[in-house]
Each structure stands twice: as structure tokens, then as C-alpha cells.
Amino acid sequence: QQALLKVEHLKTCFFTDHGVVTSVDDVSFTVGRGETVAIVGESGCGKSVTSLSIMGLLGASGKVVSGRIEFEGTDLLKLSKKDMRRIRGNNVAMIFQEPLTSLNPVFTVGYQIRETILIHEAIGKDAAKQRVIELLKQVGIPHPDRVYHSFPHALSGGMRQRVMIAMAIACRPKLIIADEPTTALDVTIQAQILNILKSLKELNDTTILLITHDLGVVAEVADRVMVMYAGQIVEQADVMTLFAAPKHPYTRGLLNSTPKIHKLSEQLESIEGSVPNPLRLPSGCRFHPRCPNATDICRQIPPRTTRLSAREEVACWLYDEVKEAASG
Numbered sequence: 001q002q003a004l005l006k007v008e009h010l011k012t013c014f015f016t017d018h019g020v021v022t023s024v025d026d027v028s029f030t031v032g033r034g035e036t037v038a039i040v041g042e043s044g045c046g047k048s049v050t051s052l053s054i055m056g057l058l059g060a061s062g063k064v065v066s067g068r069i070e071f072e073g074t075d076l077l078k079l080s081k082k083d084m085r086r087i088r089g090n091n092v093a094m095i096f097q098e099p100l101t102s103l104n105p106v107f108t109v110g111y112q113i114r115e116t117i118l119i120h121e122a123i124g125k126d127a128a129k130q131r132v133i134e135l136l137k138q139v140g141i142p143h144p145d146r147v148y149h150s151f152p153h154a155l156s157g158g159m160r161q162r163v164m165i166a167m168a169i170a171c172r173p174k175l176i177i178a179d180e181p182t183t184a185l186d187v188t189i190q191a192q193i194l195n196i197l198k199s200l201k202e203l204n205d206t207t208i209l210l211i212t213h214d215l216g217v218v219a220e221v222a223d224r225v226m227v228m229y230a231g232q233i234v235e236q237a238d239v240m241t242l243f244a245a246p247k248h249p250y251t252r253g254l255l256n257s258t259p260k261i262h263k264l265s266e267q268l269e270s271i272e273g274s275v276p277n278p279l280r281l282p283s284g285c286r287f288h289p290r291c292p293n294a295t296d297i298c299r300q301i302p303p304r305t306t307r308l309s310a311r312e313e314v315a316c317w318l319y320d321e322v323k324e325a326a327s328g
């Protein structure tokens with residue numbers, strides 16, 4: 001499978017009044033064409049910062065300090081602002097948790113999506129409008145003609161998220177980055193939004209990078225999963241493998257704390273303890289203060305990433321043969 005997106009040794013920092021915060025620390029992964037890859041972890045683990053780094057949307061205080069982000073072979077970090085904007089419009093689109101913040105309140109929904117199309121494609125206004133109506137239908141909006149003329153605030157949260165997805169797919173992007181796309185929605189609507197994402201994947205062969213704290217969502221749509229903790233990927237595996245045989249103690253903790261019937265009100269109960277302050281990271285393995293399996297080496301030396309099989313990696317001393325050799 002050819003990689004559409006390749007992230008290598010990504011390191012992203014925020015320069016704050018309290019010091020330099022490293023939110024993403026040496027993260028590497030690839031996303032193949034047509035694949036749906038999820039990044040999971042508690043909030044503050046660096047999931048969103050990873051996606052914003054890819055999109056070039058870190059804001060004034062954030063900066064990618066090292067690494068590469070390759071999209072179809074082009075290093076995105078070397079592009080000018082203008083070229084990056086073009087990539088964002090044509091090739092990579094993002095869906096956020098709260099669509100109201102990314103929709104302009106003063107324009108109708110139809111106008112906004114139509115303008116997006118007109119900026120990126122040389123087609124007439126009528127053709128563009130027709131496309132918008134088709135897109136609204138595709139994301140399951142029951143009265144596309146009416147919604148076309150609606151303002152964002154007049155729509156429900158679920159409808160707005162559909163509109164956001166319609167806008168995201170308007171220019172037929174190769175990659176969609178969806179950051180907690182269902183978190184703000186109630187359970188029924190969540191399920192509908194997930195079905196839309198699944199249909200995009202099947203019909204358009206869209207590649208999706210899904211950011212979520214919700215393993216229920218992961219099980220529903222992802223092919224592959226990366227688990228992030230304290231700015232690093234601690235485990236990557238195919239979704240079946242991860243759910244059937246989680247390797248990293250953090251992944252196991254996440255799975256144990258996922259309610260069987262997933263409801264918004266029962267969000268993932270966190271594992272005992274909390275995500276470390278990035279300004280005061282624990283020594284050795286960053287998870288050691290919360291890990292039931294921690295030993296001396298864990299407290300002293302950060303674990304390396306060990307490849308367990310072609311598509312499975314884990315960063316934990318429990319799986320490192322060097323340690324075995326040293327102690328044996």
C-alpha cells in the first residue's frame with residue numbers, strides 16, 4: 001500500500017510564558033491511500049497538535065521544530081504559506097469538533113460551500129450550486145434546497161457537522177483529517193456521522209485520519225490505530241489486533257475504561273492518575289507513574305519502539321528484547 005501521508009520524527013513545540021512545551025515528540029507514522037487511521041489517547045496527549053501540524057494550522061505560538069511531513073512525496077514543511085493553503089483547499093481537508101467555529105455565521109451554508117468550490121475549480125456558479133446540493137444529499141441532509149439557504153446558527157449540531165463534512169469533501173480531498181468529529185453530538189447523531197464517514201471511505205476511497213478519545217468510534221471506522229501518550233506514539237496496530245490483544249499497558253487501560261455501551265455521558269473514565277504536565281515529564285517511560293507494570297528500568301530509561309510484526313509496534317520495556325538479554 002502506497003503511503004499518502006508520511007510523518008517522520010515530528011516534533012512540535014509551543015513557546016509559552018511558562019517555557020517551551022513539547023506537545024509532539026518524535027512521532028512517526030504513515031497513512032496509506034484509502035486507509036482510515038485513528039489516533040487515540042486522552043486529551044492533552046498531542047493528538048490534535050499532530051493534526052494541526054500536518055495542516056499547518058498551529059497558530060502563532062506553535063512550531064514544528066523538526067521532522068518531516070510528506071504528502072504524496074511533497075514535504076509540507078517546506079511549502080510557502082500560499083502553497084500550503086492550496087494543499088488545504090484541494091488535497092487535505094479538516095473536520096473539527098465544533099463546526100460553528102469553522103463556519104462563517106454571516107453567510108448561508110450553500111454560499112460557503114459554493115465559494116469553496118469556486119475558489120478551487122473553474123466551473124460556473126450554477127454548476128457549483130448543483131454540486132453543493134449533491135454534496136448536501138450525500139451527507140444525508142434531508143432538505144438540501146432549504147439547508148442551502150440556511151445560516152449555520154439556524155441548524156442543529158448534527159446538521160452543522162454534516163454541512164462541515166460536505167464542505168470538507170467539496171473539493172474531493174485525498175485526505176480528510178477529522179478531529180473528534182462526533183464528540184459534541186448526541187449518540188444517535190454520532191452514529192449517523194460515523195456512517196457518513198464510513199460511506200466516504202467506501203464510495204470515494206477517501207483516506208481518513210481520525211482523531212478521537214473514543215475507542216467506540218475507533219472500533220466503528222478505523223482500519224489501523226495509533227495510541228498516543230504524552231506526545232508520543234506508544235502503540236500502533238491494526239484495529240482488530242489492538243482490540244483483541246492490546247500490548248501497551250496504557251492501551252490496556254484505555255480499553256478497560258471504555259464503557260461497553262458507549263454513551264456521551266459515560267466518557268472514557270481515565271486511568272488512575274493523570275496525563276503528565278508537559279513541562280515536567282516523568283523520567284524514563286512517561287507512563288511509569290500510572291503503569292501497573294512499571295519496574296526500575298521504566299523509571300530510568302525511556303523504552304524504545306519495538307516492532308512486533310509488520311504492522312504492529314509498541315514502545316514499552318515489556319516487549320524489548322535488549323532488556324531481556326541484559327537481565328538474562
Ligand code: SF4
Binds near residue numbers: 249285287288293
Ligand atoms: Fe509500563 Fe514500563 Fe511499559 Fe512504561 S515501559 S508502559 S512503565 S511497563
Ligand code: MG
Binds near residue numbers: 044047180
Ligand atoms: Mg483535541
